[in-house]
Amino acid sequence: xTLSARRALPAALLSVxxxxxxxxxxxxxxxGEELLxxxxxxxxxxxxxxxxxxxxxxxxxxxxxxxxxxxxxxxxVLAVAIHLSPLLRRAVYPLAVGSxxxxxxxxxxxxxxxxxxxxxxKLMVIALICFFPVLVTTVDGLSGVDPEQPKLLRxxxxxxxxxxxxxxxxxALPAALxxxxxxxxxxxxxxxIAETSTPSSAPYSGLGREIITDAGGFxxxxxxxxxxxxxxxxxxxxYALSLAERRLAPWAIQSRGDTR
Amino acid sequence: MVLDRVSxxxxxxxxxxxxxxxxxxxxxxxxELLAVVGPSGCGKSTLLELICALQVPDAGTxxxxxxxxxxxxxxxxxxxxxxxxxxLALRIAGRTRTQARRHASALFDQLGLEGFEHARPNELSxxxxxxxxFLRTLLAGKPLLCLDEPFGALDAITRAxxxxxxxxxxxxxxxxVVLVTHDVEEAIVLADRVAVLSxxxxxxxxxxxxxxxxxxxRTDADVISLREQALEALAAGTPA
Numbered sequence: 366x367t368l369s370a371r372r373a374l375p376a377a378l379l380s381v382x383x384x385x386x387x388x389x390x391x392x393x394x395x396x397g398e399e400l401l402x403x404x405x406x407x408x409x410x411x412x413x414x415x416x417x418x419x420x421x422x423x424x425x426x427x428x429x430x431x432x433x434x435x436x437x438x439x440x441x442v443l444a445v446a447i448h449l450s451p452l453l454r455r456a457v458y459p460l461a462v463g464s465x466x467x468x469x470x471x472x473x474x475x476x477x478x479x480x481x482x483x484x485x486x487k488l489m490v491i492a493l494i495c496f497f498p499v500l501v502t503t504v505d506g507l508s509g510v511d512p513e514q515p516k517l518l519r520x521x522x523x524x525x526x527x528x529x530x531x532x533x534x535x536x537a538l539p540a541a542l543x544x545x546x547x548x549x550x551x552x553x554x555x556x557x558i559a560e561t562s563t564p565s566s567a568p569y570s571g572l573g574r575e576i577i578t579d580a581g582g583f584x585x586x587x588x589x590x591x592x593x594x595x596x597x598x599x600x601x602x603x604y605a606l607s608l609a610e611r612r613l614a615p616w617a618i619q620s621r622g623d624t625r
Numbered sequence: 626m627v628l629d630r631v632s633x634x635x636x637x638x639x640x641x642x643x644x645x646x647x648x649x650x651x652x653x654x655x656x657e658l659l660a661v662v663g664p665s666g667c668g669k670s671t672l673l674e675l676i677c678a679l680q681v682p683d684a685g686t687x688x689x690x691x692x693x694x695x696x697x698x699x700x701x702x703x704x705x706x707x708x709x710x711x712x713l714a715l716r717i718a719g720r721t722r723t724q725a726r727r728h729a730s731a732l733f734d735q736l737g738l739e740g741f742e743h744a745r746p747n748e749l750s751x752x753x754x755x756x757x758x759f760l761r762t763l764l765a766g767k768p769l770l771c772l773d774e775p776f777g778a779l780d781a782i783t784r785a786x787x788x789x790x791x792x793x794x795x796x797x798x799x800x801x802v803v804l805v806t807h808d809v810e811e812a813i814v815l816a817d818r819v820a821v822l823s824x825x826x827x828x829x830x831x832x833x834x835x836x837x838x839x840x841x842x843r844t845d846a847d848v849i850s851l852r853e854q855a856l857e858a859l860a861a862g863t864p865a
Contacts, residue, residue: 516679520692521693521714523717
């Protein structure tokens with residue numbers, strides 16, 4: 366067995382166990398397939414609605430990727446600004462925390478009023494939900510450099526910008542990537558919230574909309590099938606980012622003895 | 626380099642005033658190695674930061690060429706190779722990565738670090754890390770080097786080895802050096818002159834000229850007798 370297959374084995378075995386228990390429970394408990402469809406019913410719903418789910422998935426995936434890109438850019442720029450300006454930190458940080466308490470449906474219609482029925486208001490919702498972990502981890506990473514380091518750089522005649530470029534920025538990179546991983550995990554549910562709180566005019570408006578429609582229309586198995594797709598998508602994105610981290614910040618992985 | 630009656634006080638993190646140095650006068654001629662020894666907390670690190678213009682004296686004058694500090698801990702950047710760490714000052718001075726590497730790697734070959742160019746700091750031993758940190762200090766291109774307990778964290782065998790290496794490096798790349806250490810023997814093996822500081826506030830309580838031929842061994846009779854003199858001066862300046 367190859368190494369990567371051996372690494373994936375525990376998760377695969379656990380999944381099989383959970384699915385078996387779920388199947389058994391759904392069959393014998395009498396809960397009913399409108400409330401809890403059995404895994405085989407979900408699988409067959411996925412099979413027979415493959416085209417519909419796929420088109421909606423493409424919409425959602427695009428939103429997640431672009432929304433996360435926006436969140437990363439916004440989180441990083443804001444983190445650097447807060448790091449460089451204590452005044453800005455005092456002014457902006459509390460508001461950034463507060464922004465995480467905003468229930469998106471409150472502002473959803475306003476966003477559509479501003480930017481229309483297209484993808485942009487949805488990206489803004491995802492960015493609003495996802496920028497926060499990037500911001501917090503990057504701010505901590507930037508200020509986490511050895512306090513002696515600036516002294517050394519000053520005696521080597523480094524300017525403020527060079528100290529930032531050679532020491533603070535690379536030091537913050539592993540933290541920023543951890544923030545991005547957290548952002549990614551909430552990004553998928555962020556896309557769900559974005560779709561369900563901002564109306565759309567497109568023929569396929571994403572898995573989030575589909576799940577809400579199906580759940581309300583007693584198409585529970587199809588709602589579960591769509592959910593399973595989101596589930597797998599979140600995992601795939603997470604590990605793709607871990608791979609990127611190996612390339613971008615190999616020293617951080619070495620020093621914490623990570624074997625992920 | 627000339628320090629004339631330099632005094633320095635500062636306020637520490639708890640808000641208490643610390644009188645670190647009191648009317649310290651020292652000098653080192655071009656190419657000389659001045660060692661400063663003293664009990665811990667006698668203001669030795671403050672002295673080096675004053676020479677490197679990282680602090681300003683409260684009284685007295687400092688006349689010295691541009692100086693670069695090698696701090697106690699190596700502070701190598703974990704994401705850079707040994708070669709890129711050594712060449713950091715060149716990058717800061719605006720050279721390209723390729724130029725900095727070419728420059729640094731010539732020195733790696735000369736000073737016995739060939740083969741470690743591409744190792745990351747966490748792959749290097751303590752002694753190797755200090756060597757890379759010293760090369761980084763050399764490559765800053767300044768005439769005066771301020772070394773703050775460069776071998777303080779090393780074991781005794783590595784430390785003796787590093788002292789020989791440093792002496793050799795300085796014959797190939799002559800600089801004026803101020804070496805701060807709490808190890809009297811190290812001071813006498815390496816220095817042209819040894820200044821002994823009292824406990825805080827640091828004052829110069831003795832200066833010994835070390836006019837011995839190099840290379841010197843810890844076991845030479847002259848080294849041992851000078852060491853005794855320095856230790857006596859230290860003991861006399863330290864209240865029991």
